[in-house]
Amino acid sequence: DAGVIQSPRHEVTEMGQEVTLRCKPISGHNSLFWYRQTMMRGLELLIYFNNNVPIDDSGMPEDRFSAKMPNASFSTLKIQPSEPRDSAVYFCASSLGARAYNEQFFGPGTRLTVL
Amino acid sequence: AQTVTQSQPEMSVQEAETVTLSCTYDTSESDYYLFWYKQPPSRQMILVIRQEAYKQQNATENRFSVNFQKAAKSFSLKISDSQLGDAAMYFCAYRRAQGGKLIFGQGTELSVKP
DSSP: OOOEEEOOOOEEEEEEEEEEHHHHHHTTOOEOOOOOOOOTTEEEEEEETTTTEEOTTTTSSSTTTTEEEEEEEEEEESSSOOOOOGGGEEEEEEEEESSSSSSOEEOOEEEEEEE | EEEEOOOOOOOEOOOOOOEEEEOOOOOOOOSSSEEEEEOOTOOOOOOEEEEEOOSSSEEETTTTTEEEEEEEEEEEEEOOOOOOGOOOOEEEEEEEOOOOOEEEEEEEEEEEOO
């Protein structure tokens, strides 16, 4: 079975450019989560969706970040304009349901480097 | 606000030996779940084990077990018969029973010596 798919796996861009990260959750999963991992802040939730609706976006750093989930099988995280401090690994995770007992399955992550 | 603390940035264990990773957390909630995730060099986050707060019995998964002390808000992971493939970063995490975000600790990097 295919797990959570993220693309690209690596992204190098210059400051000021727009960056779009993509995620395909596991088929049938109705909850999707975007996490960011940095050395300074560790792993932190940016936003999560339940049935394609954003439920908690309190972790989104600022207006430069936006996330969408147009359908159950696709989500994007966009950074515009990007800054060097956005360099991090971005993980997408999905689960069958939003309760704590529903295991979150993580994608392989996208390593973003902003020069 | 809930917090998760892992006070051991690095740990080392000899192959076939046992190692315990520590985790403490803070919450005012009574119903929640605790997790240990493994992150090998491939970056993939893998769920190792989970514990429901209302269950007094400690969770076990093969060579992995936890020592859950609810009153002390402690949740340690014991790895028995350590294998080279256990080398990874291990994260302790908390989540409210109703759902929402996983709150992670800072991680413990485990190395396994042959």
